[in-house]
Every structure is written in C-alpha cells, then in structure tokens.
Amino acid sequence: MCGIIGYIGNDNALDKILYGLKRLEYRGYDSAGISIIDDKKLIRYRSRGRIEDLIEKIKDKKINGTLGIGHTRWATHGKPTDENAHPHIDCSGKISIVHNGIIENYFELKEKLKKKHKFSSETDTEVFAHLIEDFIKEGLENAVKKSILKIKGMYALVIISSDEPDKIVAARQGSPLVIGIGESEVFVSSDIPSFLKYTKKAIFLEDGDIAIIKKDKIRIFNNNKEVKRQIRNIKWTEKQAQKGGFPHFMLKEIMEEPQAFEDTLMGKFDERYGNIKFENIDIMKLKSIENIRIIACGTSYHAAYVAKYLFEKWTGINTQIEIGSEIRYANPVLGEKTLIIIISQSGETIDTIEAFKNIKNNAYYSIAIVNVVGSTLSRMLHGVIYTHAGPEIGVAATKTFISQLAVLYLLALCIAKLKNKINIKDIKNSLRILRKIPSLIKQILSNRRQIEKIAEKYYNHKDFLYYGRNINYPIALEGALKLKEISYIHAEGYPAGEMKHGPIALVDEKVPNVFIAPQNSLYEKVINNIEEIKARNGIIIALTNRSNNEMEKKANDIIYIPDIEEDFYPLLAIIPLQLLAYYIGVKKGIDVDKPRNLAKSVTVE
Numbered sequence: 358m359c360g361i362i363g364y365i366g367n368d369n370a371l372d373k374i375l376y377g378l379k380r381l382e383y384r385g386y387d388s389a390g391i392s393i394i395d396d397k398k399l400i401r402y403r404s405r406g407r408i409e410d411l412i413e414k415i416k417d418k419k420i421n422g423t424l425g426i427g428h429t430r431w432a433t434h435g436k437p438t439d440e441n442a443h444p445h446i447d448c449s450g451k452i453s454i455v456h457n458g459i460i461e462n463y464f465e466l467k468e469k470l471k472k473k474h475k476f477s478s479e480t481d482t483e484v485f486a487h488l489i490e491d492f493i494k495e496g497l498e499n500a501v502k503k504s505i506l507k508i509k510g511m512y513a514l515v516i517i518s519s520d521e522p523d524k525i526v527a528a529r530q531g532s533p534l535v536i537g538i539g540e541s542e543v544f545v546s547s548d549i550p551s552f553l554k555y556t557k558k559a560i561f562l563e564d565g566d567i568a569i570i571k572k573d574k575i576r577i578f579n580n581n582k583e584v585k586r587q588i589r590n591i592k593w594t595e596k597q598a599q600k601g602g603f604p605h606f607m608l609k610e611i612m613e614e615p616q617a618f619e620d621t622l623m624g625k626f627d628e629r630y631g632n633i634k635f636e637n638i639d640i641m642k643l644k645s646i647e648n649i650r651i652i653a654c655g656t657s658y659h660a661a662y663v664a665k666y667l668f669e670k671w672t673g674i675n676t677q678i679e680i681g682s683e684i685r686y687a688n689p690v691l692g693e694k695t696l697i698i699i700i701s702q703s704g705e706t707i708d709t710i711e712a713f714k715n716i717k718n719n720a721y722y723s724i725a726i727v728n729v730v731g732s733t734l735s736r737m738l739h740g741v742i743y744t745h746a747g748p749e750i751g752v753a754a755t756k757t758f759i760s761q762l763a764v765l766y767l768l769a770l771c772i773a774k775l776k777n778k779i780n781i782k783d784i785k786n787s788l789r790i791l792r793k794i795p796s797l798i799k800q801i802l803s804n805r806r807q808i809e810k811i812a813e814k815y816y817n818h819k820d821f822l823y824y825g826r827n828i829n830y831p832i833a834l835e836g837a838l839k840l841k842e843i844s845y846i847h848a849e850g851y852p853a854g855e856m857k858h859g860p861i862a863l864v865d866e867k868v869p870n871v872f873i874a875p876q877n878s879l880y881e882k883v884i885n886n887i888e889e890i891k892a893r894n895g896i897i898i899a900l901t902n903r904s905n906n907e908m909e910k911k912a913n914d915i916i917y918i919p920d921i922e923e924d925f926y927p928l929l930a931i932i933p934l935q936l937l938a939y940y941i942g943v944k945k946g947i948d949v950d951k952p953r954n955l956a957k958s959v960t961v962e
C-alpha cells in the first residue's frame with residue numbers, strides 16, 4: 358500500500374507528480390505530500406486527507422523544478438497527520454524520501470539516531486532520511502547503498518537530494534517499484550497508471566535492486582554489481598485508467614466486465630476443435646499433476662474457491678485452497694506432483710508472495726494468475742497466465758474477479774482434457790458457453806436500474822446475509838465481501854445448508870437474506886432454506902433464472918439471471934451482487950472507489 362512516485366526530466370515536476378499521485382490514490386489515501394527541488398532548494402508540502410487537500414494547500418504557490426517525489430499514504434506507523442505524511446526529510450532539509458512498506462527495525466535505529474538527529478514524525482520511514490544523512494558526505498548513491506544495509510523489512514524507497522539535483526535514487530525490497538522511461542524524462546513509481554500518459558516503456562525493479570536514475574540514463578545495481586533489467590512494453594492504455602464519463606471507477610469497471618472476460622480468453626481457445634492453449638505454460642507438466650493447491654487473498658481467494666469446485670468436478674483432482682496469510686505460517690504437506698496456482702490481481706500481495714515462497718520448493722509445477730504484467734508474482738512461478746482485464750482502479754475488485762474466473766474455467770477444462778476426463782463434445786460445448794458469457798453479462802448490466810431500485814429499498818439495513826450452495830457458495834462470500842467493503846454494512850456469506858446451524862438466529866424482519874437460487878439440481882434444497890427464513894419473517898432477495906416463475910411467491914425482490922448451465926452460474930451471479938453493493942454504497946454517500954481503511958494492493962503483512 359502507499360503510492361510513491363518520482364520524476365526527473367525537463368518538464369514541471371509538480372504537474373507530473375500530482376498527476377501520478379491521483380492515479381496512485383487507490384493504494385492509500387489518508388495523507389499526501391510532495392518534495393520538489395527548485396533552484397537547488399528542496400521544497401516540501403504535505404497534507405492529511407486526500408490528494409485534493411494537498412492540491413488545495415499548494416494551489417497558490419509557485420513551484421518550479423524538474424525533479425521531485427510524491428507520496429499518497431496508507432498509515433502503518435503513526436496516525437494520518439501532516440507530520441507523519443511523506444516525504445520525510447533529514448535534519449539538513451536537503452534529503453527527502455518517500456517509502457512504501459515497513460522498516461521493521463526502525464525502533465532500535467531511531468533510539469540510536471535520536472542522539473544526533475531530531476525526529477519530527479512517528480513514522481518508521483523517517484529513520485531512513487537520518488541514516489542517509491550520516492553517510493551523505495560519500496554522495497547520495499553511496500549513502501543510500503550504505504543505509505540500506507542497516508534496515509530490515511519491506512520497502513520501496515525513492516530518494517532525492519538538493520545537493521545532487523541530477524538524480525533520483527530508488528531501492529526495492531518486497532514492495533513494488535517500476536521505472537517508466539520517456540523521452541529525456543524518467544518516472545519511478547509504485548504502479549504503471551501513474552505514468553501511462555507519458556510512456557509505455559517500463560522496467561520492473563527486483564528485490565535488492567538500487568537504481569540510479571538520471572533523465573537520460575538509468576543504472577541498476579544488485580548486490581553491488583551492475584545488472585540489466587528487461588524493458589517491457591505496456592499494453593494498457595491511458596483511456597483505460599480514466600473514468601470515461603462514469604461517476605465511479607467501480608461502475609465503469611463493472612460495465613467493462615464483458616470486455617474483460619473476452620479479452621482474457623482471447624486467443625486461448627478454439628471451440629470448433631476443442632483446442633485450448635496457454636502461452637508460458639508447460640502443458641506436459643499439467644498432464645501429470647496429481648494434486649492442486651491454490652493460494653490467494655481477498656477476492657482472489659473467492660475465485661480460488663469457485664475453482665476448487667470446478668477442478669474437483671471436471672478433472673477429478675484433489676484441490677485445496679488456502680488463504681495466503683494463513684498458509685504462509687503453516688507447514689503444508691503437499692501431495693504427490695502438486696500444481697500450485699497463485700491468484701493475485703496486483704501480483705504484489707505480500708501474504709500471497711510469502712506463502713508461495715514458503716512452499717515453492719515442494720511444488721511440482723506452479724502457475725501465477727495475475728493482472729499486472731511484470732509484477733512480482735508474475736515473475737516468481739514456473740508459468741504465468743495473465744488476466745487481460747486492464748487496469749483496475751476501484752479498490753474493490755470487480756472486473757478482475759471475472760477475468761480470474763475466465764482463466765480458471767479454461768484451465769480446468771484444459772486439465773480435464775489432458776487427463777481424459779471430458780469428451781471432445783463436452784469440451785466444445787463448454788467453450789461455446791464461455792464464448793457467450795460476455796453477451797449474457799451484458800443482459801444483466803442492461804437491467805442495472807432494477808438492482809439500483811432494490812438498493813434504494815434496503816440501503817439503510819444494518820446486516821445482510823448471503824447464501825449459496827455448492828459452486829455458488831463462494832459467490833455468496835464474494836457478494837458479502839463487496840457489500841462490506843464499499844457500504845460498511847455488516848454482511849456474511851454462508852453455505853445455504855449452514856443457515857440452520859447459526860445464521861438463522863439472526864433472522865428477523867430487518868435482515869435482508871440474499872439467496873443465489875438457480876433452478877439447478879440443488880434448487881429444492883435452496884427453496885427449503887428460503888421457506889425457513891420466510892417463516893421467520895425474514896426479507897428474501899433472490900437471484901434466479903429468468904424462466905423461474907414460482908419465485909415471485911417466495912421472495913420480496915428477485916433479480917433474474919439469464920438461463921445458463923449449472924457449473925457456469927457463478928460467472929453471471931456475481932454481476933448483480935457487485936452492482937447491488939455498488940448502488941448501496943453510493944446511496945449511503947460512500948466514496949466507493951476509495952472506501953475507508955482499504956487499499957488495493959496490500960504490501961504489508
């Protein structure tokens with residue numbers, strides 16, 4: 358979390374840094390700040406609150422200079438105040454730094470440094486500015502290299518000094534940093550959208566890298582040796598990273614789901630012949646796997662949960678799913694020939710990364726499913742499958758979830774085919790269904806006004822319960838998570854069959870119960886659960902097939918979903934639940950793109 362950006366070039370650094378910060382605001386938004394070197398003097402402004410508050414504070418100032426850094430914070434050490442906002446400076450006021458991550462040994466360093474240096478914040482970050490000051494006589498580059506040796510933890514650090522206004526020094530360990538290379542200008546940032554408007558050429562720094570960035574030259578060192586890093590061409594467009602007329606990124610991104618689904622699958626299958634292919638994956642390895650473990654956090658974990666049902670049903674392979682922050686401390690016993698799948702939108706979630714490190718040596722083969730090209734996880738596993746959802750700016754994951762599912766459905770089919778668990782007719786049929794999903798999602802989206810009306814009816818309720826059975830259970834979890842995240846309403850997802858083992862105690866006339874109730878093999882059982890709640894005066898909101906005409910008698914509100922084969926239902930059912938959460942959040946006046954306390958890319962443990 359936290360967004361950091363540095364700029365060096367010929368243009369006004371402030372403009373480019375503020376632009377970049379707005380694009381990074383999804384990473385944290387409790388305070389923000391900038392440092393610019395203007396005429397060899399370091400100027401710094403910081404403000405608690407949003408980037409708009411910072412802009413308000415500096416709007417009448419004349420700030421020139423072509424070198425600077427900026428930061429948007431998600432507080433870890435110290436409250437979101439002006440004093441704790443980044444950038445931090447040393448005592449001379451010449452060195453300025455921004456940081457993402459946590460310096461774990463900051464306390465003992467601070468105790469030592471306090472004897473000589475005056476601290477002005479409660480942050481872990483400030484120690485690094487003072488550390489550099491102790492070595493600055495050796496020049497900024499050496500001072501950073503020496504200071505890095507003293508700190509422990511995770512960091513992305515970007516540093517400037519008014520005595521050396523021709524360079525930025527950047528260092529990465531565990532937290533992402535990407536360099537954007539323009540014409541006589543260079544950006545260094547936590548994420549690509551911050552410079553996408555100016556360049557699509559990027560270098561992703563690796564752990565241990567220290568970069569010395571001048572406007573026409575970049576040198577990267579690792580372990581004191583100069584190293585070469587690949588320059589990648591980013592395919593995302595600037596337009597994708599803007600709201601494009603929508604009131605919120607979240608709504609725009611939900612509306613983009615048909616396209617995201619299609620783009621993710623593009624070129625990966627041919628339904629005429631039942632062929633499926635993934636670049637960068639060793640198909641022969643997949644043929645011989647005997648177990649599957651999937652690791653993820655948050656929404657990505659719910660995608661993993663859907664996949665568990667699919668993999669076990671379609672391929673017959675034992676599939677276990679794990680939450681990153683839990684499995685990383687366990688000693689999991691992997692079965693024979695285990696395929697590890699890691700799912701992460703950002704590719705930077707620290708718990709997921711560490712969990713993988715914990716077991717990677719025992720993996721027979723490993724595949725990352727990530728959205729951000731070049732991100733840490735995209736480079737750590739044997740193979741990678743990118744979800745081509747485009748940049749997702751809204752903090753709550755929406756279109757990336759559907760893209761993750763697209764990959765997982767295809768992967769399940771691919772493995773089933775390799776294992777001879779499915780005949781060619783059924784493969785072709787499944788691929789045909791996947792092909793028509795985008796148009797079915799569009800039908801649901803075109804009905805969004807109805808979901809908005811349901812939101813208007815219930816947005817004042819304090820608790821929601823979501824239920825699903827079998828493959829729709831993870832969708833109940835995800836629906837509840839979405840509501841929690843962006844409306845601050847307490848919501849829980851349950852397997853519908855578990856209702857009578859606890860949640861039913863909460864049922865009264867005030868709690869909406871959202872049922873995913875397709876007319877499938879388990880329909881009767883779900884209807885029984887609905888009846889049990891109705892008998893206790895509970896409110897029922899049901900998602901069911903368009904052809905179902907008995908639900909009207911049972912539910913207070915119904916969201917109709919186009920008819921679809923049972924196993925594919927999650928691909929449609931999640932859409933109205935995302936919309937319901939969105940409209941409830943908006944009705945409550947919440948900034949749904951930046952809900953309180955959350956961050957999109959969670960790089961702290």
Ligand code: G6P
Binds near residue numbers: 703705958
């Ligand atoms: C955060 C985000 C969620 C996301 C989770 C996992 O909590 O707010 O939307 O699902 O991290 O992120 P990842 O990038 O690994 O999918």
